[in-house]
Each structure stands twice: as structure tokens, then as C-alpha cells.
């Protein structure tokens with residue numbers, strides 16, 4: 001068998017997995033979901049869910065990967081040979097491609113905005129995203145860079161670049177937090193963001209927080225199985241997962257510390273939804289002194305965050321083909337990237353460029369906006385992740401056996417032993433039930 005990749009160090013693994021987790025989900029999605037769901041109350045619930053559900057579930061995926069040293073399909077096959085459970089692995093591979101296709105489109109817009117902000121006049125968002133040539137070229141550009149990095153392999157590509165990009169992201173964000181919080185009137189934004197009003201917490205806030213936690217932590221499609229498969233047996237999965245969850249939450253919290261103070265300083269509403277980052281912020285930057293540079297930096301940072309996520313989205317299908325079909329990584333990367341690009345084209349054209357794709361509407365309005373991109377985001381970013389997470393948690397808890405998974409996590413960890421029993425209970429009962437509730441919520445059962 002040809003050699004698989006391996007992380008060269010524990011910190012390399014932590015940064016690469018954090019890079020996957022930290023992305024558009026933290027900086028674009030988290031603030032607008034928080035803004036729509038009551039601000040600080042949402043933030044509080046989100047953090048509780050991340051610790052009680054996100055962290056233990058992540059450990060389960062990592063355990064499968066390290067135990068089997070395979071991609072999601074191969075790993076499940078190794079643990080439970082010739083069973084239909086393998087289908088869950090295929091679902092993960094497909095979900096990776098599906099998310100990459102529409103995520104790459106949004107990531108392409110962020111690259112476009114680096115230059116639009118620099119020009120001093122960001123112009124109209126709707127006009128920009130309905131320009132077919134620009135959005136397709138930007139999508140192609142983003143997928144190309146992603147493929148170039150994944151082409152370099154596990155330690156030489158993904159790990160090396162994560163070590164450069166993640167600290168850069170952190171420093172850029174720190175600078176923007178200071179900038180935003182020195183604007184007059186920013187204090188009100190801080191209050192909205194950090195002082196919870198418990199009366200705002202209801203069922204829908206809870207479920208919005210659950211869905212956001214899974215997407216943000218890259219859970220439910222076997223990404224953590226894949227990244228876990230490159231971890232050596234002597235590494236401590238427990239503390240690594242703790243750092244990944246900590247960094248991911250920190251960056252989401254930091255994004256809010258930029259956006260809400262800046263919004264309130266400019267007397268804008270936090271409840272505008274998905275266009276928050278692309279419409280409200282550029283307008284705001286355009287009216288600030290030095291806004292061209294600050295705005296351009298902000299979108300550079302968003303592109304960097306998106307890039308470390310698209311790398312991981314591409315790596316899941318690539319690892320599958322490399323492991324199972326024994327084709328060399330160098331060939332596979334370009335083929336899979338090209339498929340993702342082709343799959344992304346209808347999403348790119350669905351924001352006004354093509355009327356049919358803009359009003360696609362296969363999935364009812366109740367669940368998703370009608371444009372093709374939103375529909376892909378619902379199918380792969382919400383539904384598939386929740387379904388994958390439900391099936392994987394049952395697989396870990398009941399088919400493989402939570403005690404065997406826990407034994408895998410314990411290997412290399414000095415501290416996990418104390419949580420062994422609690423984790424087994426969470427994995428078997430608590431987590432599948434909670435995920436089942438998220439899934440029902442996706443279909444509006446609780447509306």
C-alpha cells in the first residue's frame with residue numbers, strides 16, 4: 001500500500017483542524033445568526049452547546065479516523081466490514097463536494113471585495129454577484145488556490161499553509177477589534193453582543209445555535225475522521241479537540257467584537273441577515289476614514305479563513321479516492337477540484353445572472369430561499385451535516401461501541417480517563433437525541 005500522509009506535529013494538526021473549523025461560518029454566518037437571534041442570549045447558548053455537544057461529538061469522529069487510519073468510507077468499512085454503514089462515509093464525501101461548490105462561490109465574492117474595497121467604492125452587492133463572468137472567474141480562482149495547497153499533501157501543503165494563515169488571521173482580527181471599538185457609539189453594540197437577556201432564549205434560538213455549532217466546527221461529514229486519520233497514536237486527541245473548539249469559538253466571538261460595535265456606531269440594525277457582511281459592512285467602511293484599507297483587510301481575512309476551510313472540504317473526497325482507488329494524490333486533486341468547480345457554476349449563476357437558477361425553488365420556500373446557492377446550502381450545509389452527524393453518532397455509540405471509541409481517545413491522553421464514563425453516556429444517548437431534534441427542526445416541525 002502506498003504511504004498515507006501524516007501531520008508532522010500536534011500543533012500542525014490543531015492548526016489545520018482549526019483552519020477547517022474557522023471559516024465563513026465564524027465570520028460571516030455566526031454574527032448574522034446571532035444578530036437575528038437576540039445577540040448575547042444566542043452567544044451564551046451557543047457556547048454551552050459547543051462544549052456539551054460539539055466537543056464530545058468531535059472526539060467521536062476523531063476516534064474513528066485515528067483508529068482506522070482511513071478516509072470516512074474506508075474507516076467505516078474497516079470497523080464494520082460489508083455493512084450498509086459505509087453509505088454514511090459516501091454521504092460525507094458527497095457532502096464535502098456539495099459544500100465546497102457553493103462555499104467556493106461565496107469565498108470568491110470575498111476575494112472580489114478585497115479589490116472592490118481598495119478601489120474606494122465597493123458599489124452595489126446585487127450588481128456584483130449577478131455578473132456571470134466575474135463570479136465564475138472568482139470561483140475558478142478560489143478552487144485553483146485550494147487545489148494548489150491540497151496538491152502539496154498533508155504536512156507539506158495543508159499543515160504548512162495553516163501554520164502561516166491561521167496566525168495571520170488572528171493578528172488581522174485583533175487589529176480590527178481595536179479599530180471597531182474605538183469608534184464613537186460602539187459601546188451600544190458591545191452591550192447588545194455581550195449582555196444576555198435571558199427572556200430572549202426560546203426553542204428556535206436553541207436550535208439555531210445547534211445548527212451553527214455543527215457547521216462551524218466542521219462536524220457531520222467525516223472531516224474530523226479524515227483529519228483524525230493523520231494523527232499518530234501517541235497524540236492526545238482530547239486536548240487537541242479542546243484547542244480546536246476553543247480557537248473556533250474564539251474567532252467567532254472575535255468576529256462579533258468587530259461587527260456589532262461597528263454596526264451600532266453606524267446606527268445600523270443587527271438583524272439584516274445573510275447580507276450583513278457584504279452589504280452593511282462595505283457601506284460602513286466606505287464612509288470611514290481609512291475605510292478602504294481597513295475594509296480591504298477585513299475581506300482579506302475572510303478569504304484566508306475561507307481558504308483553510310475549502311482546503312479541508314476538498315481533502316475529504318481527495319482522501320477517499322487516494323485511499324480507496326490507489327490513485328496518486330497529485331492526479332486526484334485536479335480531477336476532484338474540477339468537479340467541484342463545475343458543480344459550483346449553477347450556484348455562481350443563481351444570484352441574478354440566470355433567471356432559472358435564481359428562482360430554482362425545488363425545495364419549498366419554508367425551508368430555503370429559492371436561488372440555487374441557498375438550496376445547495378440547505379441540502380448540504382444544513383440537512384446532510386445533521387443527517388451525517390446523527391448516523392455517525394449512532395455508528396460510534398452503538399455499532400462500533402462507545403467504549404471502544406473511548407478506549408481509542410484514552411490512548412495518548414492522560415486526562416481523558418476521568419471523563420470516560422460520562423463521554424460514553426453522552427455519545428450513546430444525549431448526542432443522538434439532540435441531533436435528531438435539530439433534524440426535525442430543519443423541516444420546520446417545531447414552527
Ligand code: PFF
Pocket residue numbers: 020021022023024025026099215216217218219221223309310312313
Ligand atoms: N467550518 C466551516 C466554517 O465554519 O466556515 C465550514 C465547513 C468546513 C463545514 C468543512 C464542514 C466541513 F467539513
